[in-house]
Each structure stands twice: as structure tokens, then as C-alpha cells.
Amino acid sequence: PAPSTPPPKSAPLEHTAPRTSGGYKVGLLLPLSGEHKALGKALSQAAELSLFEKNENVTLLMADTRGTKDGAKAAARQVLSEGADIVLGPVFSDAVTAAAAEATKERVPVLAFSNNKAVAKNGVYVLGFDPAQQLERVVRFAATKGLTHITAYVPNNADGALVKGVLTALQRDGLLKGANTVSYDPKSPGTLSYKATPGTEALLITEGGQALSRVISALMYHDEHVGKYQFLGSGQWDNPATKAEETLNGAWFAAPNPGARVGFEKTFLETYGYTPPRLATLSYDAVTLVVTLLKHFPKKPFTKEVLERAHGFSGIDGAFRLRENGTTERHLSILEVTPHVFQVIDPAPRTFER
Incomplete structure (x- = not known):
């Protein structure tokens, strides 16, 4: 068959039904080997914990990026060939660019864990803290x-x-x-x-x-x-x-308010035996977002209109919403440093609703 042609930047994400039989599938691209394998393991466990707590029957297709650009490209191809309808990850900028190139050909949105706005674009969202x-x-x-x-x-x-x-x-x-x-x-x-x-x-x-x-x-x-x-x-x-x-x-x-992630960190520690790294909440919240969309928009969960809804989403790290240019807008608290805790002195709004 002829190779797919990447859509122009303004093209919508057009899938309104699962790409394969058996329901919607979620690709998860993480560095499960190599220098950053510990981070990849924690992010994968956070994703699994989110699925378990939501008790949702979602097929998670996990693939190892090896922490490299070539590895991310191969991992993206793997989950897309298995029918991924949305891709979560990768973490690092070069890997995001490589994976996004493959996903864009199939009009599959990407929710990456990077905070580099340079790799964000229509249909490729960076969830990291800006x-x-x-x-x-x-x-x-x-x-x-x-x-x-x-x-x-x-x-x-x-x-x-x-x-x-x-x-x-x-x-x-x-x-x-x-x-x-x-x-x-x-x-x-x-x-x-x-x-x-x-x-x-x-x-x-x-x-x-x-x-x-x-x-x-x-x-x-x-x-x-x-x-x-x-x-x-x-x-x-x-x-x-x-x-x-x-x-x-x-x-x-x-x-984000650190008090909001205390419960997550406690459950993670009890489940896996160690304290999660700071970025683990990104993976947890990304899966929560996917589950939320599948529940409320079962017929078209991952279209551009739904992903970029004005009211946004709520997660452990507070309210956030995805923008058309691929960046993520977050409500943030002001924290004051004390010897024992970070004290919230100006809380973030809970939602984007007015």
C-alpha cells in the first residue's frame, strides 16, 4: 500500500471509532531500558495504578523507547500497528519528535511527558510542567x-x-x-x-x-x-x-499543590515499595484523562474538539487543559517554603469554568 501522508498542521484528528476491533487501545511509550529505565518503570507503574483505581477495562499497549530517538520511532510503530488510538509518552524531546512523526501519519494524538514546547504542535501535546x-x-x-x-x-x-x-x-x-x-x-x-x-x-x-x-x-x-x-x-x-x-x-x-499528591504517593509506596519520582503524576493523570474521555465521550473520545475542550481536565496536579498549539495550560498554586512543608498561600483555581 502507498505510504500515509502526514496531515497539514491544521488538520483535525479525525478518528471517531476505534482503529481496530476490540475497543479503544492506549499506547504507552517509555524508556523501560537504558539510562532512564528507573523513570520509565515508575511511569509505567503509575499508569497501571491509575487504571487499577479507575477499574476500567482499557487495553494498555506498552513499548520500550530505550530512551533514544530510534527506539521511540520503533516503539511508536509497534503500538500503532497493534491499534493504538492515542499515544501517551514518550518523555524526552527527541523521542517525542520521532514518535509523533509516526503517530501523525495515522492521525493519532500524542500526550507526551516532555515540557519542551518546541516539540508541541497540533495533535502532539506536551503535558510537562511549563x-x-x-x-x-x-x-x-x-x-x-x-x-x-x-x-x-x-x-x-x-x-x-x-x-x-x-x-x-x-x-x-x-x-x-x-x-x-x-x-x-x-x-x-x-x-x-x-x-x-x-x-x-x-x-x-x-x-x-x-x-x-x-x-x-x-x-x-x-x-x-x-x-x-x-x-x-x-x-x-x-x-x-x-x-x-x-x-x-x-x-x-x-x-501544583503538593498536598494533592500525598494520597497518590502513599498508595504508590504501599503498592510498589518505593516513593515515586515527581514526574510519575504525569503518567497517572494522562491515564485518568483517557479514562475520563472514554467514559464521557465513548463514541469519539480522542477527537481534537474533545481533547481541547475549554473546561479542561482535573488531575493530581490540578486543573489543566490542552491548547491547539500542543501546549498545556495549568492552574498553579503559590507555595511558601517552610522548614517542614511547602505551604499553599495562594491556591490555584480548581477548574477552568467561569
Whole structure:
């Protein structure tokens, strides 16, 4: 037979019935071998846990991407040949691009676990947490508290460029009165030696984990007044290690409400014997979305109109909705760092309904 021709970007997802007999089937593409096999295993278990809890008879077609572009292409072909009507995963950008190319030929939508908007497009949705959304949310919140002069310490790479872009846009819109960025070598954040710009009211640091600790140490060493500023952070702060940073006590960042995933983490631990990685909720929520659509739209669950419905969906990580360009819009809470918990000080709206 002649090879399928990829539809143009504006083409709708046209399947309104299962591609094969036996009901709708869900492809799940994960790195089950290779460097990231532990992550792949956790995401597969989260998906299975979601199916088990929903008690739905959904056929899950799992395939190993091996964490590579070629592996993702082969895995996508495998689940599509078995009749997948929607594809969940892969995780990494190159793998998403490769798998999406195969799925698009068959007009099958993809819900990827990446947060790279560059691989998103019509019919290929990235469910990962968008750092730009997180930064804009926390900066807007700070502005409501009168903090409109910000100095941001950012790595000299694509992540830093993203931060600069967000701050520039917010300053152009009049939300910020001053936005200064100081770049440093991401390989050695401890070499940072710049004080905040005069007039600064808040310091923004996007790093997480050990890199965050090194930036904080450098700031404290070079600026004896660093404690007077309000610290702002990114979603990378959604990590238990952040609470151990005494200097960040009272700092703010935007993320899904961590309290909402306590039950999931407890059940996962009891079922599989270990605490799930942070990204496991993406897999769980993706399967929940699929089950929801099959229940409420049994005749056409995965059409463009249904997937991009204005009211969106609700999951462990809160309300979210899929956009036409493949990105995901999320409602985020503002969290305050305390020694023991991340305290919600400005909750996210529960739905997109008005």
C-alpha cells in the first residue's frame, strides 16, 4: 500500500471509532531500558495504578523507547500497528519528535511527558510542567504584593534565556518596573559574585537541588544583605531539599499543590515499595484523562474538539487543559517554603469554568 501522508498542521484528528476491533487501545511509550529505565518503570507503574483505581477495562499497549530517538520511532510503530488510538509518552524531546512523526501519519494524538514546547504542535501535546508558566505565576503574585523590582540569577544557557524572556515580557506589559538578570556558568554556579541591583525588592533563582544551594551560598558570601530580599523560585524548587535551605524560609514559588499528591504517593509506596519520582503524576493523570474521555465521550473520545475542550481536565496536579498549539495550560498554586512543608498561600483555581 502507498505510504500515509502526514496531515497539514491544521488538520483535525479525525478518528471517531476505534482503529481496530476490540475497543479503544492506549499506547504507552517509555524508556523501560537504558539510562532512564528507573523513570520509565515508575511511569509505567503509575499508569497501571491509575487504571487499577479507575477499574476500567482499557487495553494498555506498552513499548520500550530505550530512551533514544530510534527506539521511540520503533516503539511508536509497534503500538500503532497493534491499534493504538492515542499515544501517551514518550518523555524526552527527541523521542517525542520521532514518535509523533509516526503517530501523525495515522492521525493519532500524542500526550507526551516532555515540557519542551518546541516539540508541541497540533495533535502532539506536551503535558510537562511549563517553566515559563511557573515563572510568570510567581512573578505576577509578587507584583500583587508590591514587589516589582526583581533581580534574577540565571544560568547562561537556554533555561536562563527563557527566564529573561519572561521577565522582559512582564516588564513590557507594565507588571514589573525593573527586571535585571545576572548570568553565571551553569557548570559552576558557586562562582556567582554579583550583588543585587540597587532598588531590588526580590531575588529570583531558577535552579533547584545542589545548584540552588551553591547559588544561595555564593549570594550570601558576596552580599551580606541578601536576607532582606524576598526570594522567588521556579518549579525546580518542588523538591524536599529546598526546605533544608534556611535562607529560603519564607520564599515563594509556583507549582501544583503538593498536598494533592500525598494520597497518590502513599498508595504508590504501599503498592510498589518505593516513593515515586515527581514526574510519575504525569503518567497517572494522562491515564485518568483517557479514562475520563472514554467514559464521557465513548463514541469519539480522542477527537481534537474533545481533547481541547475549554473546561479542561482535573488531575493530581490540578486543573489543566490542552491548547491547539500542543501546549498545556495549568492552574498553579503559590507555595511558601517552610522548614517542614511547602505551604499553599495562594491556591490555584480548581477548574477552568467561569
